[in-house]
Every structure is written in structure tokens, then in C-alpha cells.
Amino acid sequence: MTKIIDENGCIFGKLNLIDFFALIILLLVIAGTIYKFNSHCTNINGGAKIIEYQIKIQDVKKSSAKFYTNGLKISDSKTGNYLGTINKVDVSDYFDYVVDVNGVLHKAQKPDKIEILLNVKANAIETEQAYLVGGTYELKAGADIYITTKYADVIGTVEKIGD
Amino acid sequence: MSDKKFKFNAFDAIIIVIFVLILSAIGIKIYEKSSQSVNDTHKFSFTIEAKNLDQNFKDKISVGDKIRDSVHGFFYGHVSNLKVKPAQKIVENNTNGTYILADIPQKNDLEITVECKADVTDDAITIDGHHIRIGKLMSLKSKGYVVYGYIIDMEVE
The missing domain is CATH 2.40.30 (Elongation Factor Tu (Ef-tu); domain 3)
Structure with missing residues (x-):
């Protein structure tokens, strides 16, 4: 069975752990930003x-x-x-x-x-x-x-x- | 000794690009702030009201005194005018439910006008980078005294 984290610290031998966590944080920040702006911007008059x-x-x-x-x-x-x-x-x-x-x-x-x-x-x-x-x-x-x-x-x- | 080689992959590239974008945004913001500044240096005066001072305190202040900021130490200008008034305080008159201006015995309110040079833009008036606005609490010092008061007036020439 393939190890999830190999001996080099890479997930499934492809992506190293630090890159993985950085990517997760980035995705969370993007998602959070989209959520925050969407919750304010159900614009009911089509513009300013x-x-x-x-x-x-x-x-x-x-x-x-x-x-x-x-x-x-x-x-x-x-x-x-x-x-x-x-x-x-x-x-x-x-x-x-x-x-x-x-x-x-x-x-x-x-x-x-x-x-x-x-x-x-x-x-x-x-x-x-x-x-x-x-x-x-x-x-x-x-x-x-x-x-x-x-x-x-x-x-x-x-x-x-x-x- | 490990012969592991550092491999630069696509995710490292994405992270570097984002990092560069963030640094650029910060740089642009700082540049915009600094380029808004200093269109014009003007002769400027502001007046502070120092309230409830001992009667003898006014004798320490003279027109021409050099005034500095007592917190940050930078130079403002010179005292150009000093107005002395009896100290007064707004108090409630509970006999008939009104406000009155009551004199405070043996105390003075001083209006001190400081003449200086200020940088004036469309958005702000600053002296040595510090904003000057009505209602701002000022802490001023000269050779022999320090005085606190709110800005009540200002004039740009």
C-alpha cells in the first residue's frame, strides 16, 4: 500500500508537506474573502x-x-x-x-x-x-x-x- | 551528508507569485501615501485652549517662546499671541434646571496661539508629518513649562 507521507516528507510522493499546508491556508483565505464579499454584495440596485x-x-x-x-x-x-x-x-x-x-x-x-x-x-x-x-x-x-x-x-x- | 536536491515545483511558484503580489500591493500603497504629500508649505497658526491653570502660570508664557511637541519633541513654532481669561466651567444649576458658566476662583483659561509652517494638502494640514485638526489634544512645551489643551482655532495664510 502506498504510504500517504513518504520518507522525503512528500504526500503520495508528489507534494511536500510545507507546500501542502501553504496551499490549504491560501485556499481558506480565498474562500473566506469570497464569503465575506458575497455576504455584503447581494447588490439590490445593480451598482453604486x-x-x-x-x-x-x-x-x-x-x-x-x-x-x-x-x-x-x-x-x-x-x-x-x-x-x-x-x-x-x-x-x-x-x-x-x-x-x-x-x-x-x-x-x-x-x-x-x-x-x-x-x-x-x-x-x-x-x-x-x-x-x-x-x-x-x-x-x-x-x-x-x-x-x-x-x-x-x-x-x-x-x-x-x-x- | 544528505544529497537531497531542492526541487522547485509549481506550488512553490504559485506561492512566490502571491508573495510578490502582496509586496507590490504594499509598495503601491506606501508610494501613493507619500506622493499625496507636501504640495505646499504655508504660514500657519493654531490656537489651543489650556483650561483651569493657576493664576500665576500665565507669567511663564511670553510671545516669542519657542514651542515644541512635549511627546515627540519636534519643533512647532513660536507663541504669537496669549489671551488670558478667568477660568470658567459649565455646571448644572439644579435649582431651576439650567446650565451656567461658573467662574473658578484663582484660576485662568489661556488661549495660546502658535505661529509655524505647515504642509497643507486637500486632505490634511500637517506639521512634521503630524496632523493638526480642530479638537486635537496638544501637549506643548517650551523652556520652562509644559501646557496641555485642545486646538480651538487655526488659520492658514
């Missing part, structure tokens, strides 16, 4: 489309408002991937809740603090499970988003996607 989404940045100093302008590009601060371009900026006073001695919550304006609402336009792929911008970034309303622009590095919240 332009979407608009909103990012809310809260409790920042008033003086930072001038650094958010139309036309500014936004990137994911962790990966550097492009996430869209600002096409509208709304600035308003920031309010938070303060409790009084009777346990009643009051909505109170925080001095020198503002809230910034950014409207962002981006190319996205819409799948059954997510909106993907910048390749693999999943946009989810309610999720924190870590963004950088030329002038700022900030954490916001995705408020709304689409109309």
Missing part, C-alpha cells in the same frame, strides 16, 4: 448610486462651526476611506437635560456649545443588509461614526440615510 445621509455632531464649541463647509470631503478616521462630501451644514444651539431639586428634567441650552448637522452625499452600494460607502463601511442610522475632514477629527452619529 448616489445617496445622502446626515451626521449629527453634538456638544462642540461654537468656534468649531466655521470648519465645516460645503464641499469638504469626509473620511473614516480609522481606515481613511472616503465616505462622502458635505453638501449642507446646519448649526444650532446645543441643549441637554438638567434635573432640578424636585427631580424634574429641564431641557437647557449649554453655553458656548453647538450641534452641527452635516448633509453628506456619497456613492453607495445598497445591499439587502446594508448601505455600503467607501467600499465596506456600513452606514447605520443611530450608529456612531468616526470621521475626519481636512480640519477636524470628530465623532458624530448617523441620523438619517436617504430621504
Whole structure:
């Protein structure tokens, strides 16, 4: 009976063990990559489309408002991937809740603090499970988003996607 | 002594090709990053707000002081302006459920403006390769002091 591994360390006398394990690892990596992209890419609109989404940045100093302008590009601060371009900026006073001695919550304006609402336009792929911008970034309303622009590095919240 | 000869087979060739492709991809990525850089060096200034400092601390800082990064040691520029304000803190007024700006006795907030040269591209402003952005916590030192504060303003000329 033919030995599976011969005296030279070759499987069935043909393929050496190290090559065999390297091939297995390579096949697993390829399979994993295909699986990951397939699970995101059941593309329901046949290609990328332009979407608009909103990012809310809260409790920042008033003086930072001038650094958010139309036309500014936004990137994911962790990966550097492009996430869209600002096409509208709304600035308003920031309010938070303060409790009084009777346990009643009051909505109170925080001095020198503002809230910034950014409207962002981006190319996205819409799948059954997510909106993907910048390749693999999943946009989810309610999720924190870590963004950088030329002038700022900030954490916001995705408020709304689409109309 | 073994007279086993090394045999180069098809699988070794595939592995080498993949290895070369990975190295090329890394090389391209590094090249793209470095070629994006340094289009322009501009005169630049940034202002940090150092909060809640002892009243006497302001006397240590003078316009013209040379400023370095206290963590990495590289040179930024010179102090071009110093603004001293009474230290204030946002606190809750629980009597009527509002926020107020309360003065902190015997403390100052300092706004320190540093004038320097920065590399400005479409994507970022950097000094000695370090990004400068609003809200970034800076740790600055000069001959006799170190000061911490967030960038609250900046200007490119």
C-alpha cells in the first residue's frame, strides 16, 4: 500500500508537506474573502448610486462651526476611506437635560456649545443588509461614526440615510 | 551528508507569485501615501485652549517662546499671541434646571496661539508629518513649562 507521507516528507510522493499546508491556508483565505464579499454584495440596485445621509455632531464649541463647509470631503478616521462630501451644514444651539431639586428634567441650552448637522452625499452600494460607502463601511442610522475632514477629527452619529 | 536536491515545483511558484503580489500591493500603497504629500508649505497658526491653570502660570508664557511637541519633541513654532481669561466651567444649576458658566476662583483659561509652517494638502494640514485638526489634544512645551489643551482655532495664510 502506498504510504500517504513518504520518507522525503512528500504526500503520495508528489507534494511536500510545507507546500501542502501553504496551499490549504491560501485556499481558506480565498474562500473566506469570497464569503465575506458575497455576504455584503447581494447588490439590490445593480451598482453604486448616489445617496445622502446626515451626521449629527453634538456638544462642540461654537468656534468649531466655521470648519465645516460645503464641499469638504469626509473620511473614516480609522481606515481613511472616503465616505462622502458635505453638501449642507446646519448649526444650532446645543441643549441637554438638567434635573432640578424636585427631580424634574429641564431641557437647557449649554453655553458656548453647538450641534452641527452635516448633509453628506456619497456613492453607495445598497445591499439587502446594508448601505455600503467607501467600499465596506456600513452606514447605520443611530450608529456612531468616526470621521475626519481636512480640519477636524470628530465623532458624530448617523441620523438619517436617504430621504 | 544528505544529497537531497531542492526541487522547485509549481506550488512553490504559485506561492512566490502571491508573495510578490502582496509586496507590490504594499509598495503601491506606501508610494501613493507619500506622493499625496507636501504640495505646499504655508504660514500657519493654531490656537489651543489650556483650561483651569493657576493664576500665576500665565507669567511663564511670553510671545516669542519657542514651542515644541512635549511627546515627540519636534519643533512647532513660536507663541504669537496669549489671551488670558478667568477660568470658567459649565455646571448644572439644579435649582431651576439650567446650565451656567461658573467662574473658578484663582484660576485662568489661556488661549495660546502658535505661529509655524505647515504642509497643507486637500486632505490634511500637517506639521512634521503630524496632523493638526480642530479638537486635537496638544501637549506643548517650551523652556520652562509644559501646557496641555485642545486646538480651538487655526488659520492658514
